[in-house]
Amino acid sequence: MDMGEMPVWPVLAADRLDRLLATWHSQRFVFVAAALLVSIVILLTLRRGQTVHNRAPSPATEEKSSWLGTAKDAEYDRKFLTIPDKDVGVRTSSRKARPIGPKVVSGKKLLLQTKSSSKEASLCIKPYVFYASLTGNSKSIAEIVTERLRTAGKHDFLEPELFDLSYIDLDDYFVSGPKVEATDNAASFYLVILPSYDIDSIITNFLEHLRETHHDFRIDTAPMSSLAGYSVFGIGDKEGWPSEEQGFCSQAIEVDKWLAKLTGRKRAYPVGLGDVKSNIKQVAEDWTIGIIDSLRDMQQAGNLGEGVPGSGASVESDDEAADEQEPQSEDFPDLGRKKRQKLNNNSAAVDVEDVGGKSEPKAPLLVDFTIYSSTPQTQLQVKPMVPKESPTYAALTKQGYTIIGTHSGVKICRWTKSALRGRGSCYKNSFYGIASHLCMETTPSLSCSNKCVFCWRHGTNPVSTTWRWQVDDPQVIFDGAKAGHYKKIKMMRGVPGVRAERFEEAMKIRHCALSLVGEPIFYPHINEFVDLLHGERISSFLVCNAQHPDQLQNLKRVTQLYVSIDASNKDSLRKIDRPLHRDFWERFQSCLDILRTKRFVQRTVFRLTLVKGFNVDDEVEGYADLIEKALPCFVEIKGVTYCGTTSAAGAGLTMQNVPFYEEVVEFVTSLNVALEKRGLEGGYGIAAEHAHSCCILMASKRFFIDDKWCTLINYDKFFKLLESGTEFGPEDYCAPTPEWAYFGNGGFDPRDERVDRKGRPKIES
Numbered sequence: 001m002d003m004g005e006m007p008v009w010p011v012l013a014a015d016r017l018d019r020l021l022a023t024w025h026s027q028r029f030v031f032v033a034a035a036l037l038v039s040i041v042i043l044l045t046l047r048r049g050q051t052v053h054n055r056a057p058s059p060a061t062e063e064k065s066s067w068l069g070t071a072k073d074a075e076y077d078r079k080f081l082t083i084p085d086k087d088v089g090v091r092t093s094s095r096k097a098r099p100i101g102p103k104v105v106s107g108k109k110l111l112l113q114t115k116s117s118s119k120e121a122s123l124c125i126k127p128y129v130f131y132a133s134l135t136g137n138s139k140s141i142a143e144i145v146t147e148r149l150r151t152a153g154k155h156d157f158l159e160p161e162l163f164d165l166s167y168i169d170l171d172d173y174f175v176s177g178p179k180v181e182a183t184d185n186a187a188s189f190y191l192v193i194l195p196s197y198d199i200d201s202i203i204t205n206f207l208e209h210l211r212e213t214h215h216d217f218r219i220d221t222a223p224m225s226s227l228a229g230y231s232v233f234g235i236g237d238k239e240g241w242p243s244e245e246q247g248f249c250s251q252a253i254e255v256d257k258w259l260a261k262l263t264g265r266k267r268a269y270p271v272g273l274g275d276v277k278s279n280i281k282q283v284a285e286d287w288t289i290g291i292i293d294s295l296r297d298m299q300q301a302g303n304l305g306e307g308v309p310g311s312g313a314s315v316e317s318d319d320e321a322a323d324e325q326e327p328q329s330e331d332f333p334d335l336g337r338k339k340r341q342k343l344n345n346n347s348a349a350v351d352v353e354d355v356g357g358k359s360e361p362k363a364p365l366l367v368d369f370t371i372y373s374s375t376p377q378t379q380l381q382v383k384p385m386v387p388k389e390s391p392t393y394a395a396l397t398k399q400g401y402t403i404i405g406t407h408s409g410v411k412i413c414r415w416t417k418s419a420l421r422g423r424g425s426c427y428k429n430s431f432y433g434i435a436s437h438l439c440m441e442t443t444p445s446l447s448c449s450n451k452c453v454f455c456w457r458h459g460t461n462p463v464s465t466t467w468r469w470q471v472d473d474p475q476v477i478f479d480g481a482k483a484g485h486y487k488k489i490k491m492m493r494g495v496p497g498v499r500a501e502r503f504e505e506a507m508k509i510r511h512c513a514l515s516l517v518g519e520p521i522f523y524p525h526i527n528e529f530v531d532l533l534h535g536e537r538i539s540s541f542l543v544c545n546a547q548h549p550d551q552l553q554n555l556k557r558v559t560q561l562y563v564s565i566d567a568s569n570k571d572s573l574r575k576i577d578r579p580l581h582r583d584f585w586e587r588f589q590s591c592l593d594i595l596r597t598k599r600f601v602q603r604t605v606f607r608l609t610l611v612k613g614f615n616v617d618d619e620v621e622g623y624a625d626l627i628e629k630a631l632p633c634f635v636e637i638k639g640v641t642y643c644g645t646t647s648a649a650g651a652g653l654t655m656q657n658v659p660f661y662e663e664v665v666e667f668v669t670s671l672n673v674a675l676e677k678r679g680l681e682g683g684y685g686i687a688a689e690h691a692h693s694c695c696i697l698m699a700s701k702r703f704f705i706d707d708k709w710c711t712l713i714n715y716d717k718f719f720k721l722l723e724s725g726t727e728f729g730p731e732d733y734c735a736p737t738p739e740w741a742y743f744g745n746g747g748f749d750p751r752d753e754r755v756d757r758k759g760r761p762k763i764e765s
């Protein structure tokens with residue numbers, strides 16, 4: 001075929017097709033990849049649209065639905081049995097009627113800045129939830145709030161942490177923010193959940209700490225301004241305290257005000273106030289939602305928002321400004337104080353803090369301890385330390401304590417009961433010759449200036465660095481203690497196994513252990529109280545916590561004077577005793593110096609309580625140093641007793657912290673070697689043991705007389721010497737230790753019968 005005669009287009013088309021096919025063959029992978037990429041992009045775009053659409057309701061709605069629908073919610077209902085049923089109904093319907101979002105809390109939400117630099121926007125927030133709770137309500141709320149923050153903030157902010165204010169060292173968190181920041185660029189956010197109590201409690205102490213920090217001239221004006229923000233939630237009871245003027249949630253309001261000052265007004269969300277008997281759940285829920293919203297806003301914006309110092313209602317801000325000008329800022333700023341003052345003025349009652357009018361400094365209250373018999377404090381209505389209606393009173397009486405007056409207690413211990421039945425006395429019998437059925441255990445001060453991890457009283461106990469309560473007459477305490485003790489002894493009358501002769505003997509108290517709980521030396525009339533004991537020929541053992549050198553110095557002679565030595569160095573002491581005094585180590589050291597000066601006047605004792613994991617490992621040399629400093633007559637070393645309460649668990653204490661007797665022996669042996677190395681005045685040795693209660697006695701060789709340990713007390717001689725008015729020392733009234741009590745012999749009195757846990761005679765193996 002002649003190609004020149006054919007039309008031209010079929011040739012051209014065939015040629016194009018040819019080229020296209022060639023291109024496809026050579027580039028087909030590129031085309032397929034491009035097509036795939038485009039499809040993925042389209043798919044992703046469509047998906048995102050759908051997600052955004054699904055998220056359309058506000059985060060608040062999201063929070064709310066999960067708050068209401070969780071299993072925790074049912075738990076919450078269960079815990080708040082005080083909420084009347086009808087109320088739950090009212091809340092449900094009102095919830096439906098009102099718009100979604102925070103409500104009920106006073107004040108308004110912060111307007112947060114949305115524009116921010118990329119540096120600010122990368123801020124991550126670490127929430128810290130703090131609570132105090134005496135009867136558990138605030139604790140439940142704090143736990144739920146923490147859990148809510150945890151789930152809500154998974155992708156937005158760091159894992160929240162929960163702390164009981166009774167257990168933490170306030171200096172670690174409430175002087176300049178957390179001592180250890182979560183991460184380098186994390187900003188801390190504080191949520192404080194608090195009940196209010198118009199009696200002394202741990203919250204009083206917390207407020208005092210905030211006030212002190214604010215007034216401490218060594219600390220900046222707003223030392224906690226590094227916090228990203230804070231918010232407070234208050235829990236109160238409107239039935240007893242119907243309005244803020246009458247004290248509803250007054251302490252939460254005070255804490256909120258102090259934090260405003262300390263943080264430089266970083267209130268990120270207004271104070272929430274919940275009534276435990278009606279709307280607590282709703283208010284807590286709203287507050288939490290508001291907090292989560294605020295945290296998310298802050299996370300995005302990188303800060304609290306500009307130009308909005310504090311966020312409460314205008315009345316709050318005004319009040320804060322006024323506080324800064326008025327001398328009243330010396331005291332806890334309290335919204336309702338002025339109004340309450342008015343109310344009080346109209347009634348006969350006068351709040352002692354307000355006595356003296358505005359010009360008087362209001363805190364701390366100074367009580368004249370030299371007068372008590374006419375009870376002037378009662379007239380002025382100084383508060384009792386442990387009022388009858390307080391949770392402390394309830395907790396103590398439930399545990400068998402008899403409360404005497406307003407700040408003292410007495411209890412018969414298990415050894416007294418055991419001795420009455422002839423089943424053995426405590427270590428004091430083996431070491432010092434005190435049969436437990438003749439011993440009364442009491443304290444004239446249930447309050448203390450420590451919060452030792454092994455003390456059962458946390459959460460409910462009054463704690464303070466100074467005495468600020470009503471002071472009871474020593475005679476009233478003495479009579480009350482004896483009456484309470486005898487009453488409890490009499491109750492043992494019908495108990496099977498009680499020996500008649502011991503029961504009779506028990507009706508004459510021969511010895512008083514001033515220990516129990518609290519700090520006896522804190523009682524302003526401790527010397528008069530000891531005189532009353534000695535007046536009836538009752539010997540006295542007094543245990544103090546080495547935090548009150550002035551009182552220790554002024555203490556008159558007791559039969560045996562103890563200082564608790566709970567750690568060998570500053571850091572360890574801070575961890576185990578959690579002292580309230582900032583200069584606790586200096587106080588501790590001063591007490592040791594004072595004890596040294598008293599060692600030839602009266603029997604001085606170091607009491608070591610070994611808590612595994614806290615004060616045992618690597619501390620032997622440290623303890624030996626302390627012994628070298630004070631040269632006590634005796635050193636009692638005892639394994640901690642686990643009380644098994646939730647407060648002990650809360651302090652991080654478990655059975656794992658209780659040392660076995662062999663471990664106590666090992667410790668004492670090492671301590672003995674460390675002391676021998678030092679070649680101390682007279683030297684020390686291991687004198688006696690009471691293996692039964694995990695307790696060992698070391699003694700100065702001053703009490704190793706004629707090749708015999710003489711750790712017992714000759715009580716008759718002690719009183720004769722005391723009554724004679726002559727000078728005398730500890731060696732003048734000591735007596736030989738029985739052989740069965742020597743170290744290595746167990747320390748069980750052969751006059752008693754050993755029984756097992758079920759009361760069956762124990763067969764010696």
Ligand SMILES: Cc1cc2nc3c(=O)[nH]c(=O)nc-3n(C[C@H](O)[C@H](O)[C@H](O)COP(=O)(O)O)c2cc1C
Pocket residue numbers: 132133134135136137138139195196197198199235236237238240241247248249250276389390391
């Ligand atoms: C002795 C006592 C004093 C109280 N004082 C106040 C008070 O001043 N203001 C208040 O709003 N609620 C007061 N309440 C109520 C408690 O704050 C309320 O019961 C709260 O739920 C306790 O919280 P908690 O269980 O965490 O300790 C008081 C309760 C008791 C037992």
Ligand code: SF4
Pocket residue numbers: 448449450451452454455456457516517518519545564
């Ligand atoms: S010193 Fe005694 S009463 Fe005070 S907290 Fe410690 S163990 Fe408890």
